[in-house]
Amino acid sequence: MARLITLLTTSALICGSTLALTATPALAAIEAPAGLLTAGQACTTTAPGPYLSPRRLNDSAAVVLQGTFAGGVTGQELQADFQVWDVTSPDDPQQWLRGVGTANNRVYVQLEDDAKQLDGVTYGWRVRVLDPAGTASPWSGTCYFTVDRDGGAAPTVTSDDYPAGSWDSAHGAIGVPGTFTFATTSDDTVGYYYRLSASELSEDNPWRTIPTDGGPATLSWTPTVAGSHWLTVYAVDRAGNYSVAAHHEFSVTETRPSIFTAAYPDYSGTLKYNVGVPADWQFTSNIADTTGFAWRIDGDGPSGTVSVAAREREATTSITPVKAGKQTLYVRSRTADGKVHAERAYEFLVDDGPRLTGDIDRSVIIGSTLRFHLEPRRPKVTSYVYWFSVSGQPGPKRTLKAGSTGSADLAVAANELNLGGLWVQSLSSDGTLSVPRWGHFSISGASPGVSRSGGDATGQTAVFTARTLMTGVVAYDVVFNGDATTRRTVKPNADGSATIRFVPLRSGYNWLNVTARNAAGVTTSNGGTSWQVTASPALRSTSRPVISGAVAVGGTVRASAGGWTPAPGSYRYQWAANGTAIKGATGATYVIPASVLGKRLTVTVIADRVGHPSGTAVATATPAVVKGAAPKATTRPTISGTAKAGKTLTARVGVWSPKAGSYRYEWRVNGKLLKTTTKTLKLTASMKGKKITVTVVALRPGHLNGRATSKAVTVRK
Structure with missing residues (x-):
């Protein structure tokens, strides 16, 4: 039962308060609480009331007091005023104040303080309802209960039929009834809780109860097995407390004979024996004056008797099984007084399953073939039913036809690791199946073995x-x-x-x-x-990269990688002008553009090798980039047009290397520079008889200017 929660969080406990037990003027709208319950039981109005063991009542180990009342105003914050007192000290009550659940007009309290609910003490209690002004309803009636926490001492267990003792002082026998007497010194015992166990039984018997009115109780019991037994008994009092446990150990005399056969061990069958094959069985009695044994196999099998020589307890007989499978042999001893004693049951297996050879009890490599040979061990076998164990579960059953001799060969691909064994039954022409034969094998996954050389460091x-x-x-x-x-x-x-x-x-x-x-x-x-x-070392520069080539616009500079250790596998480059990386300039060579005129060039070499951290080194900066060489005329400029006053001459620039970006023109008359700078010149009368030349100035960004002069032409008179 879940721990109960009070209806309102506000609570107070005032212990030892001196409150008068006479009622105050009643709250007119609220009646005295009624429907009182003590630990779920109806109010007992006389002492001692019910005997209660708090730890057996609920998870809170608390005595719960509750009731209901009529009346009240919606929204009022009411309190339940519980008084609880030792009946021997009624003038010294405990006071427990709890909020009231106005939704259902319920008063409720849990008495959880063990120090205030003492063992063996009878308590009275009552309750009333208080409003915020302190006005009280009438008191409820008084209820009583007694706290009982102690189950007391262990009961005594005695038996004349099966007294306490170990295996060497056994009494009675299987089937011989006996009685046990349980007694206690407590006068409030209402029952005994007991359980019987035996060494021969794999499971304990269930717990049972014998009721009593405070006195002793008798258990009648008949053993079904021999050997050591244990009887555990608790006395239960009226509060439901359990006493200390009593333990009664005793032994039951063994009267069943023992059974032995080498032919049919009790754990499995053998291939040497089968249906119709006789085998010797040895019976040994545990009782003096044994004269013989009576035996039978199951309820419908063969049976017989065998005599025992005088003063002997042992006899051997031959028994021939008539059917296959699991069956049970039952044997009883017979003594001189004519009494037949309890029988011994011996379960055994008559195995007529086929003989299975081949890949049994071995590991087979995956991808190979499992091979088995099946030989019949019963007549007229026409086929075999077989199935594999797959992940510990039986797989589908299949049928294999037998040869003329009843034998067969089975070949199965060993393609699944979860195959773990094979079951086989022979099937006779009359439809009879044999006992299943189990053959264990395993499939080896043949996981590749791997050896390694090298690779001890990154990059290797x-x-x-x-x-x-x-x-x-x-x-x-x-x-x-x-x-x-x-x-x-x-x-x-x-x-x-x-x-x-x-x-x-x-x-x-x-x-x-x-x-x-x-x-x-x-x-x-x-x-x-x-x-x-291990981490390989980073590449380290042993000598700085060097820049070579003409450091002029249009020139090509080259970077040597410098020296490195260990030897790099490749290099990367980044050129910079005045320390700023040049976009796209990532080769070992760099053709200098006009945009870096006047700037100093550097190159960073990044050395790479697989598995090694890269190394970097920067070359010494070049001098500032100077202008490139002036373009040269590979074909001189020329003048076209009619050299006559009033006509216009035109300058032809010729051919330049490298190619110019633009041109300027300087015209001269008899060597005197004119102001005209255009490509054409208008001839005037004053120029008659004089020589005209043009000098073409080739302009290329970042380069010096190139100059070339045409041949002179004479203006006709």
């Missing part, structure tokens, strides 16, 4: 050799460090092994998982290996 190649016992392997499936991106398929070598190469890029714990599969898709168990990889 590890070479693995994987090999499996499974035959016909067509591929090995490999994955490193659980990373799907490293998954690969490796073809086997001529000898069936696989060679796998891997360059670890991370230090620390590394591992390889590998499985093999054959052409049928049968896959081995997972194999692999793991190893520790």
